[in-house]
Amino acid sequence: MKSRINVLYLTSVYFVPLIYFCFAILFSPETALLEPDSSGYIHFSPSRTAGYPVLLSSVALVTGDVSNVVFFQIILFCVCVSFLLKRCWSFEFGWLMVSAVSVVSFFNPFFLKYHYSVLTESVFFSLIAIILTCFIDLFRSPKNRKSWIVLGGCIGCAVLVRPVGISFIPLIPIIFLLIYFEKRPGNWKMMVSSIVVFCSFILIGQVVKYSFHGDNKESLFPLVVFAKSALVEAGPAPYLTNDPRYVVWSDLENDTEQVREILKQAKDVNFAVEQYLRQNYEVFFQFQYEIDTEKFSKEKNYISIDDLKVDVGMHRLMRSFPQYLGLIAKNYLDLWGIGAAMIPAFVDDGNYFIERNAPLPFNENGGVVSEEMSARAIGIFIYPLMMAAWVLSIIIIILGVFFRRNYAHFGKSFNISLICSLMVNGNFLFISIIGVGVARYSLEMMIPISLMVSSFILCLFKVCSRINKVTDV
Structure with a gap:
């Protein structure tokens, strides 16, 4: 039995990642796939954080071609997931967690696209795997200084690669509290050291960005706020008629009525076609909607377009705050409901609706919806599984709140499921507030979701085993 476990351990931790690496390299494109966002990273746009552009510059400097980042991304992913799988084997029945993480990591065709692309997703997947590895290490050994330091560093890198990594910051004190509730000795100095390391990485990132762009404070925030405000009904403008903000508010209110x-x-x-159109329109208002500056009074044309978008956008969202909360809730459910827009029945009705109402507002030249919804049979399986995972994540959080003084009875596997649930829900909520709930953001949380589900099942196994022992006695 022991030799069989050793074979499974070696296969899952080393052989499967190696095979995946060889497969991914063998079928990799000649040049990295470029997406609309790729240019901003390659040329280090001021609106981007420093992490990924610095990585691309380093790869180009060392190898002479930025496309070689594909090889780095695949190697990094395989190594990081291998570390996570190794830690999962430390649990009794750890094969359950290993199987779940392996299937999601190495048998997920959607991941390959991002490994081959000049986008932040692949590196973000890898950082998440190491963060989860640190969680497991800290629940096993709360005073492991190296794990605390690596945790802070990885969360700092996650923020520098994708700003949405900010949602991981609260996990540092949360994991300290979970260890405390387990009635095990912790050391607050270790937690502080993790926070200090995190802050150091952020500071380095800011210094690098300043060295490239100086005081240029270009940001995507104005685009995000303005686009979200376009989807709410805010009524008449609260500005004087000769104020540029009055013009923008009034035009936006009239233009978005349809x-x-x-x-x-x-x-x-059906909700799937509403999701599909809403996401496309929000992206349209971020990047393609044009403000008619010709209408501005010359004597009042003193405010920058970015400041104007933030001012108008924030006021519209605050005036229609319940609608904004509804938009947040929809984006949050979109992130959990990945796969709904692929279900054939929904797609057929959705495409018929789009065709019947053509041309859609602002879509005369395909600027909003450039193609039909695409049906995939896999959506029938993905959507209910994700909805079940969402319900389970809420149950885990509820159990964590009400039984926080009894974590020790549930075992370390429950703490793993709880921290993963908080990680995923916190990330999805943060994206819902400041972004659009598109599928690519859901994919980033697939590894934590798989670990959450499998570790909770493992926890149930242990609880049932204890109950059976008590019954037998």
Whole structure:
């Protein structure tokens, strides 16, 4: 039996990642796939954080071609997941966690696209795997200084690679509290050292960005706020008529009336087509909607476009705050409901609705919806599984709140499921507030979700085993 476990251990931790690496390299494209966002990273746009552009520059400097980042991303991913799998084997029945993480990591065709692309997703996957590895190490050995330091460093790198990594910051004190509730000796100095390391990485990132761009404070925030405000009904503008903000507010309110109406009609067809159109319109208002500056009074044309978007956007969202909360809730459910827009029945009704209402507002040249919804049979399986995982994540958090003084009775596997649930829900909530709930953001949390589900099942096994022992006695 022991030799069989050793074979499984060696296969899962070393052989499977090696095979995946060889497969990924063998079928990799000649040049890295470029997406619309790739240019901003390659040329280090001021609106981007420093992490990924610095990585691309380093790869180009060492190898002479930025496309070689593909090899680095695949190697990094395989090594990081291998570390995570190795830690999962430390649990009794650890094969359950290993199987779940392996299937999601190495048998997920959607991941390969991002390993081959000049986008932050692949590196973010890898950082998440190491963060989860640190969680397991700290629940096993709370005073492991190296794990605390690595945790802080990886969260700092995650923020520098993708700003949405900010949602991971609260996990540092949370894991300290979970260890405390387990009635095990912890050391607050270790937690502080993790936070100090995190802050050091952020500071280095800011210094690097300043050395490239100086005081240029270009950001995606104005685009995000303005686009979200376009999807709410805010009424008349609260500005004087000769104020540029009055012009922008009024034009936006009038221009988006048809958009809001078409989204209401789409909701009556099915939620998947409403999700599909809403996400496309939010992206459209971020990057393609043009403000007519010719209408501004010359004597009042003193405010920058970015400041104007933030001012108008924030005021619209605050005036229609309940609608904004509804938009947050929809984006949050979109992130958990990945796969809904692929279910054939929903897609057929959705495409018929789009065709019947053509041309959609702002879509005369395909600027909003450039193609039909695509049906994939896999959506029938993914969507209910993700919804079940969402329900389970809420149950885990509820159990964590009400039984926080009894964590020791549940075992370390429950703490793993709880921290993963908090990680995923915190990330999805943060994205819902400041972003769009598109599928690519859901994919980033697939590894924590798989670990959450498998570790909770493992916890149930142990609880049932204890109950059986008590019953036998």
